[in-house]
Amino acid sequence: MKTMIACVAFALALTMAHLAWKGAGSNEWQLARDENGIQVFTLKTPGQALLKVKARMKLDTRLSSAVALLRDDPFAVDAGKEIRVIERIETPEVYLSYIAVEEVPAPLGSRELVALVNYSQHADKRVEINVQAAPTKAPPGGTSPRVKHLNNVIQLSPSADGRLEWEVSSDVDMDVPYPLANFALPRELFDQLSRQRARVLTQKYAHAKLVSVREL
Numbered sequence: 001m002k003t004m005i006a007c008v009a010f011a012l013a014l015t016m017a018h019l020a021w022k023g024a025g026s027n028e029w030q031l032a033r034d035e036n037g038i039q040v041f042t043l044k045t046p047g048q049a050l051l052k053v054k055a056r057m058k059l060d061t062r063l064s065s066a067v068a069l070l071r072d073d074p075f076a077v078d079a080g081k082e083i084r085v086i087e088r089i090e091t092p093e094v095y096l097s098y099i100a101v102e103e104v105p106a107p108l109g110s111r112e113l114v115a116l117v118n119y120s121q122h123a124d125k126r127v128e129i130n131v132q133a134a135p136t137k138a139p140p141g142g143t144s145p146r147v148k149h150l151n152n153v154i155q156l157s158p159s160a161d162g163r164l165e166w167e168v169s170s171d172v173d174m175d176v177p178y179p180l181a182n183f184a185l186p187r188e189l190f191d192q193l194s195r196q197r198a199r200v201l202t203q204k205y206a207h208a209k210l211v212s213v214r215e216l
Helices: 002-023 063-072 180-199
Strands: 029-035 037-043 050-059 083-088 096-106 111-121 127-133 149-158 164-170
Touching: 029 180, 037 180, 050 180, 063 111, 063 127, 063 149, 063 164, 063 180, 164 180
Parallel strands: none
Antiparallel strands: 029 037, 037 050, 050 164, 083 096, 096 111, 111 127, 127 149, 149 164
């Protein structure tokens, strides 16, 4: 009997904690981490259990180099993981592609992702890259669950000091319990930008030229 009462009390406490968390939130970005030149922010929206996350940094790199990296691999997946281009359209005005990623990092194991990647350049030379889940664009290709909700926005903006401002805003559901996701996603976005900062300076991207990007 005591065990049953304890279980009921525990379940009630969990329910109350969930309702309190879901109803909480300022709907404003809060700094969660500031380390090694990378800042990570989280946003809690009332009525939503999952946090939104964004991170930003400044780099001494070319705009074309950053775009070339991000359109090839917007998640900085581990070396050796397959990224397949399903379809690609590129003109001086617009870029659009569908990519299939064999494995992207996630709490409780990796996930398969099919995504639409598109970008255009503004008059001030700022580039906005949109990465959205497109789970029905290709048949299942692996054993990992496929991501169904993803809406990432990457802003690449020239700054007055000649450096490149790099900001990633992430709205993603990896289909894991939200307490675990809320703990893991800010850390993963920090690690992602760290990997991207290292890769964009490699020979592969240092001198990239793209018909869809006007250099600074």
